[in-house]
Amino acid sequence: xxxxxxxxxxxxxxxxxxxxxxxxxxxxxxxxxxxxxxxxxxxxxxxxxxxxxxxxxxxxxxxxxxxxxxxxxxxxxxxxxxxxxxxxxxxxxxxxxxxxxxxxxxxxxxxxxxxxxxxxxxxxxxxxxxxxxxxxxxxxxxxxxxxxxxxxxxxxxxxxxxxxxxxxxxxxxxxxxxxxxxxxxxxxxxxxxxxxxxxxxxxxxxxxxxxxxxxxxxxxxxxxxxxxxxxxxxxxxxxxxxxxxxxxxxxxxxxxxxxxxxxxxxxxxxxxxxxxxxxxxxxxxxxxxxxxxxxxxxxxxxxxxxxxxxxx
Numbered sequence: 001x002x003x004x005x006x007x008x009x010x011x012x013x014x015x016x017x018x019x020x021x022x023x024x025x026x027x028x029x030x031x032x033x034x035x036x037x038x039x040x041x042x043x044x045x046x047x048x049x050x051x052x053x054x055x056x057x058x059x060x061x062x063x064x065x066x067x068x069x070x071x072x073x074x075x076x077x078x079x080x081x082x083x084x085x086x087x088x089x090x091x092x093x094x095x096x097x098x099x100x101x102x103x104x105x106x107x108x109x110x111x112x113x114x115x116x117x118x119x120x121x122x123x124x125x126x127x128x129x130x131x132x133x134x135x136x137x138x139x140x141x142x143x144x145x146x147x148x149x150x151x152x153x154x155x156x157x158x159x160x161x162x163x164x165x166x167x168x169x170x171x172x173x174x175x176x177x178x179x180x181x182x183x184x185x186x187x188x189x190x191x192x193x194x195x196x197x198x199x200x201x202x203x204x205x206x207x208x209x210x211x212x213x214x215x216x217x218x219x220x221x222x223x224x225x226x227x228x229x230x231x232x233x234x235x236x237x238x239x240x241x242x243x244x245x246x247x248x249x250x251x252x253x254x255x256x257x258x259x260x261x262x263x264x265x266x267x268x269x270x271x272x273x274x275x276x277x278x279x280x281x282x283x284x285x286x287x288x289x290x291x292x293x294x295x296x297x298x299x300x301x302x303x304x305x306x307x308x309x310x311x312x
Contacts, residue, residue, distance in 0.1 A: 008066040010036070011307025012055075012155070013163060014074040014146075015252075015300060016192040017041055019058055022304035023066065024280065032174070032280045032309070034287050038062030039300050044074070048149060055153035063286070068156045070307040072163040075142035079104045080162065080207055082239060083116070084132045093131070101137035113143045117165075119204040134206065136162055159310055164188070164195035164207035166306030167250070172202065173309050174279050183244040185232060186274075187224075188302055189251035191216050194224060196231045200241045206234070218259050225266040250274040252300040277301060 010023045020039040027033045040058045042051065059067075081104060085096055093116065101107075101114045116135035143160060150157045167188045175181050182202070188195040192213050198206040210227040217224050228247065235241040247269045249260060264271045277298050282288050291298045 007068060007158070007311075009068050009070050009158065009308060009310070010064055010066050011071075011166070011304035011310070012069045012150075013072040013166070013303040013307060014042075014044065015303070016044070016190045018252075018300055019054060020300050020304040021058060021062060021064060021069075022301050022308050023064060024305055024308040030176075033284075034277060034280050034282050034301075034305070035284050036062050036064050037287050037290055037301055037304070038064075048152060051149055052153045055149075055155070059153075067154060068158055069150065070159040070161060070310045071146065071150060071157055072166055072303050072307060073138060073143065073146055073160045075138045075146075077105065077142060078136065078138045078162070078209075080134055080136045080164070080209075082132070082134050082206055084130055087129060087131055097135045100135065105137055105139065107139060111140050112137050113140055159307075161307055161310060162207070163303045164197055164209055165205075166303045166310070167195055168197050168199065168205050168207065168306070170276060170302060170306030170309060171199070171248075171274075173306075174276055183242050184246050184248055185228065185244045186248045186250065187228060189217055189249065189253050189299070191253060194227070194251075196228055198231060198235045198241065198244070200235070200239070206231070206239060208234075217253060218256055221259050221262040222266065224259075225263050228263070229267060244269075246270045246272055248272045248274050250276070250299060250302055275299065276305065280305075
């Protein structure tokens with residue numbers, strides 16, 4: 001059995017234009033240290049051989065001491081949906097969400113991978129109250145392709161997570177369960193995609209990923225703002241959640257002041273720039289040098305940091 005408290009795990013994320021990796025250790029309770037990190041540009045459409053060579057080069061240059069990884073699944077067909085069902089057993093839940101996933105992906109169960117997260121504590125199940133949460137479904141072929149890539153790169157994948165959930169996990173680990181931090185809308189920006197994450201309360205989230213393949217977000221702030229507004233309204237009208245008054249921008253291009261200003265004006269919301277690597281104790285000189293070269297690029301480590309802290 002794997003001991004998650006002692007296993008040395010690195011996070012790895014296949015982004016829009018780059019592959020990022022990070023290793024995080026807990027120095028003392030609530031204080032974290034980025035010991036190793038790195039990123040490299042890549043072509044998501046490249047061959048398996050080209051990608052494996054890129055990953056191996058990244059591992060060498062970052063001097064990553066472990067090959068055990070938690071990775072974020074990259075799949076254009078990945079579907080994340082909220083659910084609200086009567087209290088039921090785990091087996092009944094699996095069956096119910098399998099049927100929902102089949103309807104969403106239009107695939108038979110044997111060709112899908114389905115996982116789910118229940119909001120709140122197990123007490124809701126025990127008292128017979130309805131169960132709410134989110135489920136994720138992806139084609140089995142996409143999962144197998146990523147596992148093949150990781151293993152061909154001499155890595156040992158122990159978890160495949162979702163990028164938006166990894167970012168939400170990072171926020172939860174570093175910020176804790178402070179009630180004043182909720183509700184909020186956390187937006188992780190990559191060049192051509194954005195994870196829009198509603199956080200209603202600790203452990204109660206709704207993630208949504210939107211893509212802007214024809215251009216970057218700097219060129220399409222109106223489209224970004226429109227999608228953020230739609231997700232917030234969905235939380236209000238469909239989930240019954242309070243509307244957040246703050247918008248937390250993070251990610252590789254979040255520090256773009258023009259983008260932040262336009263989004264602020266369009267949504268009329270308080271904007272907070274979140275640079276979580278500054279909340280970690282960085283004693284590695286290599287990591288310090290890496291993050292000081294180009295501050296905007298440091299935001300590209302967010303998902304990898306969240307993945308590296310997947311045990312928290």
